[in-house]
Amino acid sequence: MGTVTIGVSIAVPEPHGSQLQERRAGFGDAAAHGIPTHVTLLPPTEVDETQLPAIEAHLVEVAATGRAFPMRLAGTGTFRPLSPVVFVQVVEGAEACTWLQKQVRDASGPVARELNFPYHPHVTVAHGIAEEAMDRAFEELAGYEAAWPCTGFALYEQGADGVWRKLREFAFGGTVVPPQAGAPVGDTTLPTH
Numbered sequence: 001m002g003t004v005t006i007g008v009s010i011a012v013p014e015p016h017g018s019q020l021q022e023r024r025a026g027f028g029d030a031a032a033h034g035i036p037t038h039v040t041l042l043p044p045t046e047v048d049e050t051q052l053p054a055i056e057a058h059l060v061e062v063a064a065t066g067r068a069f070p071m072r073l074a075g076t077g078t079f080r081p082l083s084p085v086v087f088v089q090v091v092e093g094a095e096a097c098t099w100l101q102k103q104v105r106d107a108s109g110p111v112a113r114e115l116n117f118p119y120h121p122h123v124t125v126a127h128g129i130a131e132e133a134m135d136r137a138f139e140e141l142a143g144y145e146a147a148w149p150c151t152g153f154a155l156y157e158q159g160a161d162g163v164w165r166k167l168r169e170f171a172f173g174g175t176v177v178p179p180q181a182g183a184p185v186g187d188t189t190l191p192t193h
Helices: 016-026 049-065 094-104 131-140
Strands: 003-011 038-048 069-078 085-092 122-127 145-150 152-158 164-171
Touching: 003 049, 003 094, 003 164, 016 122, 016 131, 038 049, 038 094, 038 122, 049 094, 049 152, 049 164, 069 122, 069 131, 085 094, 085 131, 122 131
Parallel strands: none
Antiparallel strands: 003 038, 003 152, 069 085, 069 145, 085 122, 152 164
16 A cells, blocks of 8 residues: 545536647647546645545545535636646636635545645646747637536546546535526537637
8 A cells, every 4th residue: 555646626527628628738738638627626635545435435524515506617817927827717616616625625634735825716728838838728718618517526546647537426415506597508618719
């Protein structure tokens, strides 16, 4: 038994997840196909493999207290120059994501940890690539929109090959909340240039 690197995130559902992953790859981000499109709740965290059952039990409890909520992505943002990241913004559901990540990282839980930066829910579409490609990602996805009801989250493990694989999904204990009136349910707009 050794250590494993885990992460907890909300998967961006299909067809949105694959579309954004393809766009990320198209901008030259070599890691794109090894990282499912997501909103992070727990960033990559190294844990002892023997802790996985306790972590899963903790995540079951977090999910049981969670309720489904509308998620909506729209437009782009960046963490540059602090961090070489361009992302699609979470414009609805950010408060719920913030609450969830606090529960996941709860000080009394098995994955308690401090963050390197203040939590900001987002979907990365370019990371650590050439500045010109980062600019292109920022501009080309500025009109992007997608919406869906978020009904849970998942635990992932990073393999030795650098690829993130889903270990288990955790469904919320409540009922699905439909998106607010006027939100583009299941609609995705990918500008083409």
